[in-house]
Amino acid sequence: MVGGGVNGGYLLGVVGNAISTELAGRGHTDPYTVSAYYLTASRPGPATVRIEVLRAGRGTTTVRATLAQDHEGSTLDRISVLATYGDLSAATAGEVLTRATPPVLPAVADCVLTSDAPPDFKAFVPMLDRFAMRLDPACSGGMLGRPSGTPMIQGWFELADHRPIDPTALLTVVDLLPPTTFELGRMGWAPTLELTVHVRAVPAPGLLRIRHETRNMAGGFFEEDCEVWDSAGRLVAQSRQLALMPR
Numbered sequence: 001m002v003g004g005g006v007n008g009g010y011l012l013g014v015v016g017n018a019i020s021t022e023l024a025g026r027g028h029t030d031p032y033t034v035s036a037y038y039l040t041a042s043r044p045g046p047a048t049v050r051i052e053v054l055r056a057g058r059g060t061t062t063v064r065a066t067l068a069q070d071h072e073g074s075t076l077d078r079i080s081v082l083a084t085y086g087d088l089s090a091a092t093a094g095e096v097l098t099r100a101t102p103p104v105l106p107a108v109a110d111c112v113l114t115s116d117a118p119p120d121f122k123a124f125v126p127m128l129d130r131f132a133m134r135l136d137p138a139c140s141g142g143m144l145g146r147p148s149g150t151p152m153i154q155g156w157f158e159l160a161d162h163r164p165i166d167p168t169a170l171l172t173v174v175d176l177l178p179p180t181t182f183e184l185g186r187m188g189w190a191p192t193l194e195l196t197v198h199v200r201a202v203p204a205p206g207l208l209r210i211r212h213e214t215r216n217m218a219g220g221f222f223e224e225d226c227e228v229w230d231s232a233g234r235l236v237a238q239s240r241q242l243a244l245m246p247r
Contacts, residue, residue, distance in 0.1 A: 006042040008192035008241070009175025015067050015081050016171040018049035023085050028061045030088040030167040034081060035196040042069065042078045060086040088167055088202050096200050096236070102229040103154040103211040105136055111155055112140040114178075131176060132158045142182030151180040151214040151222075156207045165203045173208065174226045174239040180214040181222060181246055188246030193221070195241040206231025220245050 012034065020029040047069045055062040067079040105111065111134035135155035141148050157173060159165070165173065174197055179190040209229040214222050221242055228237040 005189060005191060006044060007172075007175060008036075008038060008195055009172040011038075011042055011067060011079055012036050012081070012175070012195060012197070013169060013172035014047070015049055015065050015079060016083070016168045019051060019063055019065055019081075019083055019085060020168050022051045023061050023063070026056065026061055027087055028085040030086060030202070031171060031197065031199045032060065032084045032086050032088075033196070033198050034083040034171060035194070036079050036081045037194050038079055038192050039077050041191065042067070045069065047078070048075075054082075060084050088199065096234040098235045100227060100235055100238075102233060102235070103136075103209050103227075105154060105156060105209060108134055108156050108207065110137065111135055112137055112144075114143070115160075117143050130160055132160050132162075133176065135177075139183055142185070142187070143178055147183045147185040149184065151183055151217075152212065153177050153180055153183060154209070154211040157210050157228075158207050164205055165208060167199050167202055170199050170203070170228060170237040171197055173210065173228055174237055175241070177210055177212045177226075179243070179246065180212050180224055186246045190222075190243045190246050193242045193244065195239060197237060197239040199237045201230075201234055201236045203228075203230040203236045204232040204234070208236075217245065 016031055023029060047067050050066045052064045054064055062084045065081040066077050068075050068077045114133040114135060115129050133155055139148050139153045181190055212224055212226050214224050216223055222245055224241050224243060226239045227235060230236045
C-alpha cells in the first residue's frame with residue numbers, strides 16, 4: 001500500500017509476471033515494452049489477470065492483459081495493459097548503446113536508507129521495508145520534512161533479501177522511489193494514470209542506480225521520467241508515467 005492505494009509499479013509487476021508465465025512456452029518471458037492504463041484504484045486482496053495474445057512472432061509476442069478484482073458482486077477492471085515480450089538475453093547480448101548518462105551518487109554508506117524513514121512516513125508507505133533503497137541526501141529531504149525544491153530523486157536500490165533483479169521485476173522498480181513531488185513539499189499519494197516501461201537488458205548482479213525527475217506539471221497532473229542503471233553501468237530500463245498531483 002501507498003497512502004490510499006496499491007503501488008502502480010507493484011501492480012504492473014503482478015501483471016508482468018502473469019504474462020511471462022503465460023508466454024514461457026514460447027520462450028518470450030522478458031518484457032520489451034509495457035504500457036499500462038490504471039482504470040480504477042486497486043485494493044489489497046485477490047485479483048485475476050486475463051491475457052489475450054494479439055500477435056505471436058518468432059522474436060516477440062504482443063499481448064493484451066487486464067487485471068481485475070471482484071467489487072460489490074461484480075468484476076471490475078483495474079488495469080489495462082498492452083505489452084510486447086521476447087528474450088532479452090538473445091536480443092541484446094549484453095550490449096546497450098545510449099547517449100544518456102547514469103546518475104552520479106554518493107557512496108552507499110553516505111546515502112539515506114528509506115527503511116529508516118520516520119514512523120509517520122513509513123505508515124504512509126509500509127512497503128519500504130521490502131526494499132533497500134538508499135537515497136542521495138541532496139534529494140531525500142522530502143520524506144524528512146525538508147524538501148529540496150527540485151523535483152528529482154535518485155539513489156541506490158536492491159531488494160531487502162538481496163535477490164537478483166530480473167527483467168520482470170524492473171516493471172516494479174521503475175515506480176518505487178518516492179514521488180518527485182515530495183521534493184516540492186507536495187506530500188501524499190500520487191495516483192498513476194498511465195505508465196510505459198521499456199526494458200533494455202537483463203540487469204547485472206549488484207546494486208541498481210535509479211533516477212526519477214519531473215519537468216512538467218499542468219492541470220493537476222505531472223509526468224515522471226525514470227532511468228534504471230545496473231552495476232555494469234548499462235541503462236537497463238526507462239519509463240515515463242502520468243500521475244495526479246498529490247492532494
